[in-house]
């Protein structure tokens with residue numbers, strides 16, 4: 001492993017430092033409270049438990065239901081059926097409701113599609129939450145009651161592939177919502193599925209010296225796999241709703257309850273605390289259970305506790321996306337044109353598939369392959385009976401990086417040019433000068449750290465112990481989320497409360513999911529209040545978001561909290577300083593303008609010997625804390641985006657087919673490192689998914705029934721300490737955003753290029769490309785055998 | 797005949813439970829520790845023995861409390877994360893981890909108590925584990941945040957701290 005201590009552009013006391021997380025102590029000693037602890041300690045007497053039927057069928061409709069035995073079971077408090085008039089009166093909902101949408105109606109940050117029915121009477125995938133919900137005195141009684149419900153089903157054939165979705169045999173899963181059966185209408189007016197076209201692709205094609213073609217799928221077979229299962233505890237009585245949850249966004253959850261339950265917002269309180277790493281699962285569409293549990297609470301007159309079980313947690317996945325890509329290039333490595341066809345295979349519900357097959361391509365054309373001028377993009381997406389896909393860490397970008405950067409690798413190989421040079425020539429964003437400085441910096445640094453000069457031509461790599469072939473691969477992508485891109489998120493609220501003893505209570509409301517925005521906020525607060533000699537230890541970050549308290553929370557997607565909230569802090573600190581001057585002026589018999597604050601003293605600028613300590617300003621008068629509050633709009637100055645580069649070194653055992661990832665190097669230009677240890681932790685930790693999805697994680701379907709066979713932690717293989725490869729994280733500050741800090745997101749980007757770099761490295765080692773993940777030993781052996789057969793044929 | 801009462805120590809204190817009254821005979825140890833004793837550092841996740849979040853020490857050895865009946869702890873010593881403070885060499889190594897190149901030893905912290913206890917079990921048997929032995933010992937635990945590099949380094953540092961104390 002190569003350790004790289006980054007060079008900060010601006011040396012600050014706390015922001016950007018290598019330091020422990022602010023809550024490392026509480027987390028290590030088990031003192032952090034998670035949602036699962038909410039019922040302990042008797043805070044909610046008479047709590048009962050809720051559960052929802054999970055469909056055993058992938059495509060079926062309930063034609064008859066008898067709930068009388070369930071209702072008669074002792075301990076059952078409420079039963080809610082799919083044909084309940086109150087439930088049926090609810091309008092449709094969408095997968096993204098409780099995620100980062102700003103309001104129910106405007107400025108969605110992600111496309112929505114209203115295809116979800118609350119407690120539907122028909123199932124569109126195995127595990128669909130539908131039919132009937134129960135509240136009872138214990139989880140066991142809930143389970144028992146659901147088993148006692150007699151259901152008559154009309155079961156239909158299952159289809160799992162996009163090709164089958166439009167066949168005559170396939171049911172129309174969402175009648176009236178699609179333009180053709182099961183094919184959704186994407187936003188825009190397309191001819192022949194062409195969603196986006198620039199330049200002259202036909203010319204680029206006819207003048208090309210060399211071409212590359214990839215046809216690859218990514219997604220549909222991986223799980224968020226997080227340990228803290230989703231849930232809520234909800235009370236609804238006397239016209240008030242109280243909801244405790246591990247949802248990462250209290251304000252939007254409150255909006256959701258308001259929208260569907262018609263209760264005024266000030267009578268809805270949503271509280272969250274810490275949430276175990278979510279990996280995007282709060283944007284998966286099952287949030288209908290908030291509404292179902294609310295009704296059970298209302299009907300039973302009891303608080304209802306619901307927490308997903310392990311199977312429910314496994315009924316989500318990354319959007320299954322197939323991209324067919326054709327690159328056209330000149331002999332000097334300049335890529336002159338690209339055709340991309342994105343084909344989305346949705347599950348029974350939408351997930352933001354439009355983002356995957358359409359918007360991400362258009363966005364990426366601006367953000368990462370802007371120098372490629374002639375483009376034609378086709379996009380389409382189909383419903384099937386798979387489990388729904390949706391937002392998972394790295395959404396869309398991973399799926400597009402995989403076929404695109406392998407196509408670039410093919411061009412480089414055909415031309416005998418180093419892939420790094422081809423990338424530098426053809427990548428970068430549309431706003432920054434060309435060639436892109438950030439791109440070159442991360443590539444050069446990564447090449448140095450991995451030892452790129454050891455890379456040989458494909459198949460010519462070193463043979464180790466007579467059986468393993470070594471290979472190297474590279475991928476690049478843009479970092480996610482600069483400040484200017486976050487306008488749709490809305491304003492950001494932050495408050496400092498300076499207490500009489502000069503300790504500080506920091507209200508920067510967000511759910512701590514491990515992304516570490518809270519640490520960055522505390523460090524930025526300390527730096528900005530340095531005139532009070534404040535250290536991080538003097539600051540208490542409020543770890544609970546309570547929508548009754550009034551500040552809107554900022555959901556921790558990517559690592560945006562780490563910089564969006566700190567960007568509001570200089571103004572907040574200035575307000576604190578002004579208040580010290582105002583109070584100090586009364587004690588010093590001076591005007592506030594004549595004063596300044598430093599070293600925890602308020603002093604007269606022209607005569608610093610006249611001062612009062614900040615402590616006495618607070619203590620000698622009335623002990624009223626100083627409260628400063630800022631609502632800040634993001635800086636909209638467009639600054640382009642920084643880049644990340646991923647390098648992999650692998651050894652492929654040609655006898656067993658096993659791939660050993662020897663080393664992953666990732667270099668991320670983040671503009672400003674907000675917390676070095678936390679940022680490195682994101683770089684390293686993201687490889688749990690990056691390497692895991694490349695090599696081991698794979699949900700397996702029973703193709704006849706549509707059931708996932710390994711929907712649990714035993715049979716779904718995630719990496720452990722024993723499997724984790726050597727990883728060298730490297731942070732850079734080359735690009736800069738518009739704000740004081742000018743940082744960019746890291747947490748989502750940190751895995752974008754890993755599977756692709758591994759795919760390219762495997763190809764470099766053994767001369768075989770794989771069109772899907774994970775690359776298992778069996779796939780490797782099969783591919784080697786096929787290759788051998790083919791070369792045998794050629795020789796003959 | 798089934799026992800009516802069971803008794804085991806938890807973090808040094810005797811706990812007595814009457815079967816059928818205080819706890820059911822098939823109650824999991826994890827449920828009893830959390831719900832009867834309020835020890836929320838014992839985390840519940842897969843409840844299938846696959847993730848390690850619910851790890852506790854039983855007579856100093858690590859066990860998955862979700863896979864064990866509470867009655868089987870009768871007469872034994874149970875230790876949970878709540879027994880440790882920040883001066884504990886293992887805990888402090890996890891807390892302090894911020895060495896360049898290793899990130900941190902936790903992100904969300906959901907899995908962390910399980911790793912700390914597993915590390916204790918390892919170090920009580922092997923004061924100088926090699927890196928591969930540490931990896932092997934921790935391989936029953938999932939950290940979905942992927943903090944393995946920080947965790948392994950923290951265990952190495954903890955081993956060094958313990959040896960240092962013993963040398964003195």
Ligand code: FES
Nearest residue numbers: 841843845848862
């Ligand atoms: S909860 Fe016990 S091993 Fe996962």
Ligand code: FES
Nearest residue numbers: 903905939940941
């Ligand atoms: S720190 Fe989040 S699961 Fe390990």
